[in-house]
Amino acid sequence: MKKLLLAPLFISMVCCAQPNLTQQDFANTIDAAELRVLLYTYASDEFEGREMGTAGEEKAVQFLRDQYKALGIASGTKDGSYFQPMTLDVRGKNVASKNVLAFIEGSEKPEEVLVISAHLDHEGVKNGKIYNGADDDGSGTVAMLEIAEAFQLAVASGQGPKRSILFLHVSGEEKGLLGSKYYTDNPVYSLENTVSNLNIDMIGRTDPKRKGNRDYIYLIGSDKLSQDLHDLSEEANKNFTNLTLDYTFNADDDPNRFYYRSDHYNFAKNNIPVIFYFNGTHDDYHQPTDTPEKIQYDLLEQRAQLIFHTAWEIANRDQRVVLD
Numbered sequence: 001m002k003k004l005l006l007a008p009l010f011i012s013m014v015c016c017a018q019p020n021l022t023q024q025d026f027a028n029t030i031d032a033a034e035l036r037v038l039l040y041t042y043a044s045d046e047f048e049g050r051e052m053g054t055a056g057e058e059k060a061v062q063f064l065r066d067q068y069k070a071l072g073i074a075s076g077t078k079d080g081s082y083f084q085p086m087t088l089d090v091r092g093k094n095v096a097s098k099n100v101l102a103f104i105e106g107s108e109k110p111e112e113v114l115v116i117s118a119h120l121d122h123e124g125v126k127n128g129k130i131y132n133g134a135d136d137d138g139s140g141t142v143a144m145l146e147i148a149e150a151f152q153l154a155v156a157s158g159q160g161p162k163r164s165i166l167f168l169h170v171s172g173e174e175k176g177l178l179g180s181k182y183y184t185d186n187p188v189y190s191l192e193n194t195v196s197n198l199n200i201d202m203i204g205r206t207d208p209k210r211k212g213n214r215d216y217i218y219l220i221g222s223d224k225l226s227q228d229l230h231d232l233s234e235e236a237n238k239n240f241t242n243l244t245l246d247y248t249f250n251a252d253d254d255p256n257r258f259y260y261r262s263d264h265y266n267f268a269k270n271n272i273p274v275i276f277y278f279n280g281t282h283d284d285y286h287q288p289t290d291t292p293e294k295i296q297y298d299l300l301e302q303r304a305q306l307i308f309h310t311a312w313e314i315a316n317r318d319q320r321v322v323l324d
């Protein structure tokens with residue numbers, strides 16, 4: 001009896017089961033054309049340079065919330081609003097703003113959380129000129145949206161991450177890393193169980209001062225708190241993306257001090273291992289000429305895929321990232 005029953009069951013599984021999608025299949029959904037569409041909106045004049053506390057920033061946070069809603073990804077705040085409101089002191093003035101949080105709950109270790117971050121704000125409008133911030137940090141922002149979408153597709157096919165992932169869009173970066181400081185001072189998920197932070201700030205351009213191939217990315221901080229995270233990151237790149245991982249700015253005596261200059265630092269100072277992904281500066285850095293047509297979308301795609309693969313390993317590996 002049992003044997004006879006097995007045959008039709010087997011046939012039905014073959015005929016109707018979803019094809020077995022792989023990690024690479026999900027990564028491949030991170031796509032240059034989609035990144036371009038998102039960035040031409042996010043870095044458009046309509047968002048008025050997304051300065052903290054302005055109407056342009058409000059448009060930006062609503063845009064991000066609506067993207068996560070459309071993807072079916074839950075709010076990262078308990079009230080379901082996606083927003084972490086905050087009033088912050090900016091050079092003696094109180095400015096109201098918000099971080100945007102979206103959350104995919106882990107299937108096996110939901111209490112352990114990987115934070116992927118990018119800052120949502122930029123410089124606003126000065127002397128009548130809009131600072132669109134396409135690279136800074138429109139590039140990191142739209143990369144995060146595509147990475148989130150790839151993870152959500154994995155969830156839909158029964159391969160969601162084992163650990164939780166918080167997609168954290170912080171404001172006030174340009175005013176002094178204020179939104180990330182607010183988050184780490186008022187964490188929604190315990191910092192003790194925050195296993196790593198992957199921070200993306202400017203990954204759509206190339207550094208004109210750098211010699212050599214264009215398919216590189218600067219990594220900063222990966223080995224400062226955890227050799228394990230550094231090794232995992234190298235391995236993910238070797239297995240999947242094969243970009244040149246350039247550690248020029250990771251040196252402890254780097255005069256640019258980039259390690260201290262973006263949002264990951266607020267996690268690192270809380271003893272959370274971080275990687276900062278960065279293309280370096282260029283002539284349009286913090287200028288109104290940082291616009292979306294100057295982004296190299298094929299590179300943005302590759303770099304976002306690297307971050308996805310690194311996140312996948314952190315979230316799915318048996319062991320959580322080990323502090324030195």
Ligand SMILES: [Zn+2]
Binds near residue numbers: 136
């Ligand atoms: Zn930035």
